[in-house]
Amino acid sequence: MAVSAATVAKITSAVASDKNARKVIGVIIGSVIGLLLIPLIAYMGIIGNMDSIEIDTNQVQQSIVQNMSAEEKAKLQHIEDVMTGISKECSKRKLKSIVGKKAQAVYACAFYDVEKSDNDFISKLVDCFEQAKDDNELLNMLNSAFGTNISAEDFSHLMSVISNTVIDIDLSNTDKNNLDLVKWAQMAYDNKWGYVWGSHGNVLTANELKRLEKTFGSHVTDKEEYIKSHWLGRRTSDCVGLIKGYGWYDETSGTIKYGTNGMKDVTADGMFNAAVEKGPISTMPDVPGIAVWHQGHIGVYIGNGYVIHAANTYDGVIKTPITSSGWTHWLKVPYINYIEETEANSN
Structure with missing residues (x-):
């Protein structure tokens, strides 16, 4: 060969x-x-x-x-x-x-x-x-x-x-779903992913940083030195990129393939607007993999009162109580399926 x-x-x-x-x-x-x-x-x-x-x-x-x-x-x-x-x-x-x-x-x-x-x-x-x-x-x-x-x-x-x-994650054999989204978010948190505006989980190379600077301007360039000293060479994501990266992840190849699996390239607000099932945070069902939102920002509820989200350039991907960060609404991510844990265990 x-x-x-x-x-x-x-x-x-x-x-x-x-x-x-x-x-x-x-x-x-x-x-x-x-x-x-x-x-x-x-x-x-x-x-x-x-x-x-x-x-x-x-x-x-x-x-x-x-x-x-x-x-x-x-x-x-x-x-x-x-x-x-x-x-x-x-x-x-x-x-x-x-x-x-x-x-x-x-x-x-x-x-x-x-x-x-x-x-x-x-x-x-x-x-x-x-x-x-x-x-x-x-x-x-x-x-x-x-x-x-x-x-x-x-x-x-x-x-x-x-x-x-290497993306270290063992996903289920079902379609894109809320429980695997939780696994994805937990992996990003455990591996200390960084934050760069416009990124969605790939390793941040010098050329990719240049592309993000050209595309997103001051959102990236204003923090260039910090990004280079802390996140260059690591996997990075912005808030909605954490969710999109899961949607675009191909388990067979172990790579994130932009725009695949029905996951649209939207902003945090765009994802909230596209959601069919959503409501005020006070009405949120206790379902792992539901997203939480306030204007301009989105995170993944992982259960037990905690949220994992790509917070900002200086903190990267973090885990916080749902009572912090000012979440105003919840939503079911519109591009994935929602299943019960019992369903997943039976597959």
């Missing part, structure tokens, strides 16, 4: 767009991974100041592949084959897809050289991910299984990078 630009993109996605990746790359990425991935990492704005450069992602990927030697293409193909093997092994053990994605990323970033000298690498790697209860135990098991000495600090950076790239 010939190596392709898609292969490069797939492997690069394991590395992520996080400023902490600078240190990870310098410390634990093998020479071959560096050879193949550094150009792509650079264009994503992770290494160096690339803010002033406009780059076509697909063109760069194709150019890199076209200019590889036969030996480099063979090495890249080998990486893809191992990653495919990891995915199949995780599927065979009925592990969540996110486990396979994390195992692939750890291999691509830190264990390329180890794999070449261990014929049972894939099985041992998946053993570690299957058995470890947390990242600390995972690191200890990996170091023990492969005789490596990756430090806790470097591994923490690596897992942070992976978390910023």
